[in-house]
Amino acid sequence: MLKQDGSPAGDIKLNDDIFGIEINEYAVYETVKNYLANQRQGTQSVKTRSEVRGGGRKPFRQKGTGRARQGSRVAPNHVGGGVVFAPKPRDYSYKVPKKVKRLALKSALSSKLRDKEIIVVDKLSFEEPKTKEMIEFLDAVEADMKALIVTADKDRNVVLSASNIPGVATAQVGTLNVYDILNYTSFIVTKDAVGKIEEVYS
Numbered sequence: 001m002l003k004q005d006g007s008p009a010g011d012i013k014l015n016d017d018i019f020g021i022e023i024n025e026y027a028v029y030e031t032v033k034n035y036l037a038n039q040r041q042g043t044q045s046v047k048t049r050s051e052v053r054g055g056g057r058k059p060f061r062q063k064g065t066g067r068a069r070q071g072s073r074v075a076p077n078h079v080g081g082g083v084v085f086a087p088k089p090r091d092y093s094y095k096v097p098k099k100v101k102r103l104a105l106k107s108a109l110s111s112k113l114r115d116k117e118i119i120v121v122d123k124l125s126f127e128e129p130k131t132k133e134m135i136e137f138l139d140a141v142e143a144d145m146k147a148l149i150v151t152a153d154k155d156r157n158v159v160l161s162a163s164n165i166p167g168v169a170t171a172q173v174g175t176l177n178v179y180d181i182l183n184y185t186s187f188i189v190t191k192d193a194v195g196k197i198e199e200v201y202s
Contacts, residue, residue, distance in 0.1 A: 001120045001191065006140030009122040012191065014113065015198045023107040023114075028178060030096055031104035035179045040092040049074045049082030101178075106201060108181040119143055119188045124151065129160035138168070141188065148184035150176060152192035173197055 003009045014020070049055070055074030062069050076084045112118045119141050126133055138147060146167040151158060154172050162168045171180060173196040181187060189197075 001122055002141050003122055004124055004137055004140070006142070012120055012194065014194065015202055018106050018198055018201050019109050019113045019118075021106050021110050023111050024103050025107075027100050027104040028107050028111075028182070031101055031178045032182070034094065034096040035177055038093040042090045042092050044087045045089055046083045046086035048084075048086045049076060052080070052082045055081075102201060104178045105176070105181070108178045109187075109197070112181060112187045117144075117185060117187055119186060120191060120194060121188065122191050124149070124158060124188075124190050125155065126157040126161050129157050131161055131164045134158075134161035134165060134168070138165075143188055144185035146184050147186035147188055148180055150187070150189040150193045152190060152196045173200065 001009045001012045049072070052074040055072040059070045059073050060067065070078075072078075072081075074081045076082055109118075121141065124137070138145070145165075147169075149158065149162060149168065149170045150173065151170070152173055159170045162170050167184075169180065169184065173193050176197070
């Protein structure tokens with residue numbers, strides 16, 4: 001465990017039932033796929049032949065022209081015609097069992113500990129929002145510039161201090177998800193947040 005200035009702050013024992021389980025790749029895969037599907041807006045829409053303007057009259061007579069017979073100019077084989085099996089607005093979201101989500105989150109946390117990508121700090125606070133101070137903190141704890149900072153509760157100064165740094169994001173224990181844990185190289189978590197994670201998921 002480190003202090004905010006990067007100096008040692010003693011040891012912390014992490015719960016093996018959360019940070020030391022055997023990683024279940026299938027649960028992680030299903031949960032990440034579910035998260036990404038639920039983020040989709042599903043607002044795509046393309047016109048079918050029944051919705052394209054025109055097509056009321058037969059383009060040319062049936063026989064005698066030497067050309068293939070055509071019934072409408074809005075048919076899919078014409079330029080400007082309708083689209084076959086056109087995508088329409090739809091809801092992509094679906095549900096994953098709570099037990100699978102819980103297992104996936106524990107697996108993600110365990111993988112971070114296994115890969116030595118977890119940085120625990122005793123506390124993290126700023127008197128006022130300062131991007132410079134956040135950069136100094138990340139340098140002090142030797143974090144990768146693609147980092148997720150997790151606090152027990154929302155800290156406005158921490159959130160605003162990190163908001164202008166590309167690749168750095170903040171989260172609270174209550175909003176933590178598997179995709180964010182895996183998407184960021186460095187997982188920076190406060191001591192209070194560790195306690196809350198262990199309380200919620202143990």
